[in-house]
Amino acid sequence: MLRGMCTVAFSLALVLLNVSVKEVCCFGSQGNCLPTSNKCTVSDIKDARFTYDEDSCHGPENWYKVHSCWYLCEEDRGSRQSPIDIETEEATTDKSLTFSFSDVCTRVDAEYRNCGSGHSPHFEVKGSNNKKIYLSDVPNTPPNTKYVLDNVHIHVGQEEDEGSEHSIDDTFWPMEAHMVFYDSKFPSLGLANSLVAMMVMIEIDGSPVAPDVEATQDCDVRFASHLDFLMRTHFGNSDEYSFFEDDSDDCTFYDEECVKPKCEGGEHLKISPSDVLPSDWSFYSYRGSLTSPGCNEIVEWIALKCPIKVSSVAFNALRNIPVNGGSTLQTHGTRRPIQSNELPIQKNFDKEKTRQHPCPK
Numbered sequence: 001m002l003r004g005m006c007t008v009a010f011s012l013a014l015v016l017l018n019v020s021v022k023e024v025c026c027f028g029s030q031g032n033c034l035p036t037s038n039k040c041t042v043s044d045i046k047d048a049r050f051t052y053d054e055d056s057c058h059g060p061e062n063w064y065k066v067h068s069c070w071y072l073c074e075e076d077r078g079s080r081q082s083p084i085d086i087e088t089e090e091a092t093t094d095k096s097l098t099f100s101f102s103d104v105c106t107r108v109d110a111e112y113r114n115c116g117s118g119h120s121p122h123f124e125v126k127g128s129n130n131k132k133i134y135l136s137d138v139p140n141t142p143p144n145t146k147y148v149l150d151n152v153h154i155h156v157g158q159e160e161d162e163g164s165e166h167s168i169d170d171t172f173w174p175m176e177a178h179m180v181f182y183d184s185k186f187p188s189l190g191l192a193n194s195l196v197a198m199m200v201m202i203e204i205d206g207s208p209v210a211p212d213v214e215a216t217q218d219c220d221v222r223f224a225s226h227l228d229f230l231m232r233t234h235f236g237n238s239d240e241y242s243f244f245e246d247d248s249d250d251c252t253f254y255d256e257e258c259v260k261p262k263c264e265g266g267e268h269l270k271i272s273p274s275d276v277l278p279s280d281w282s283f284y285s286y287r288g289s290l291t292s293p294g295c296n297e298i299v300e301w302i303a304l305k306c307p308i309k310v311s312s313v314a315f316n317a318l319r320n321i322p323v324n325g326g327s328t329l330q331t332h333g334t335r336r337p338i339q340s341n342e343l344p345i346q347k348n349f350d351k352e353k354t355r356q357h358p359c360p361k
């Protein structure tokens, strides 16, 4: 995700880290050494590119080499890197943990944004003059801090049954939805230094091989009908877009000379967190990072205990979104590998359900 957590918008969340960075370059056939002012501002990293291709010079193992501002992506460099395996037996229970929405049942105006970059396309909430959705009372955040919903996006994998970034007790799901919120004291996601990411695992309706772990056995897996509609409608029409400004045969995504991804967007839609949330709002939380460059350790993660499900048509529409150069999202997936740091995890439930989905179906 968190373009960044997962597409460009998220990688632009590199804000004045006030660190000393040294010049590093991505070596290899696709490598280039990007100029940097060492300030890690939005303008400093605007030309940096990353991919989920594990064999690429720009892949997850090498993100830290692409730009010096992405140093936290280096293995064992950071202290709270995401994604992680959520070991449910290790989570400590605190039933006072909660979160609150300003208005979770009303959908707000948004746009479909797809840059053909091999990153997750976004359902991006529209800016200034439109109604916003605020999240507050988030664990481990300062009192009275409100977070604004910026976008919803969904991660997917090369393998059908391993598309989530996080895992629960070493089990992956076909997809993982992220709802990304930024501290409302800042004017935009790209300038914020504090984010909240809510993640929801997604299953495929009717699939004979649904993930089966004890931690989710008592879940009533809700069919997310509006999210399913948005995925079928917008992901399914992505092949109508023309991604190339110059589509001559010898262009590749990383040839800055000839290819600048055009972020197709503007398709109007309406979305609400309620379209993504499961029936049961029990959750785990931990302090982590962006799962895309620059891997900034500024994210409070809320991981919903229970999954939702969408249709196989919606799932395949996501996997088959075209990527510059002729592949599709499923070619490399859109997931950062699990990070090895063992982070303390809290949960707000014991056995019983905590809060039920409040919106009409």
Ligand SMILES: [Zn+2]
Residues within 6 Å of the ligand: 001, 002, 005, 006, 153, 155, 178, 291
């Ligand atoms: Zn994401």
